[in-house]
Amino acid sequence: MIDPTHQGHVRRAHPSDGGAILTLEELFPSDRMSMRSVRRFLTAPNAHSWVAELDGAVVGNLILLTRKGSRIGRIYSVVVAPPARGRHFGERLVSAAESQSAKQGLQAISLEVRADNVAARALYAKLGYQEIKTMKAYYEDGSDGLRLRKSF
Numbered sequence: 001m002i003d004p005t006h007q008g009h010v011r012r013a014h015p016s017d018g019g020a021i022l023t024l025e026e027l028f029p030s031d032r033m034s035m036r037s038v039r040r041f042l043t044a045p046n047a048h049s050w051v052a053e054l055d056g057a058v059v060g061n062l063i064l065l066t067r068k069g070s071r072i073g074r075i076y077s078v079v080v081a082p083p084a085r086g087r088h089f090g091e092r093l094v095s096a097a098e099s100q101s102a103k104q105g106l107q108a109i110s111l112e113v114r115a116d117n118v119a120a121r122a123l124y125a126k127l128g129y130q131e132i133k134t135m136k137a138y139y140e141d142g143s144d145g146l147r148l149r150k151s152f
């Protein structure tokens, strides 16, 4: 269905979104997932997934992981398809994860980001995430990683 406002929306992911999520994840090679792991994220009780939808197409997704006994949620993955970027889908996906985390009584969300990922770092800085750790050569290609956290 064509969205008359052309702003799209964010909704909970359904198991039937697996293929679309995998396609999106393949756009972001440093964070590659298998169909098996996508399916697991769509059904596991400790995983929460959302998708961004524009004109009936899935154009973004976010996976939030929680752990029994931990009051810190982890954004495992967030990606928006290049043509849909800049419409605040990233922001809306992260906000959905934050609302769910607060509802579950979590105290904070953490995540890792490549130090050279300008767009993601700007997104998280805008939303109030703070850098709590630098991880030297954290990624396979030798790039540094940053651990970010936002407490509620």
Ligand SMILES: CC(C)(COP(=O)(O)OP(=O)(O)OC[C@H]1O[C@@H](n2cnc3c(N)ncnc32)[C@H](O)[C@@H]1OP(=O)(O)O)[C@@H](O)C(=O)NCCC(=O)NCCS
Pocket: 028, 078, 079, 080, 081, 084, 085, 086, 087, 088, 089, 090, 091, 092, 111, 112, 113, 114, 117, 118, 119, 120, 122, 123, 124, 126
């Ligand atoms: C990071 C990513 C998810 C952002 O998605 P998006 O929907 O385009 O981002 P939004 O439109 O919600 O942007 C929100 C804010 O982030 C910042 N931002 C987003 N993209 C930016 C860019 N390319 N350069 C600078 N700032 C940027 C801006 O502050 C923006 O707010 P503004 O538009 O009011 O200025 C997207 O670029 C992406 O999928 N990148 C590849 C995957 C990735 O890097 N994931 C993160 C791994 S931790």
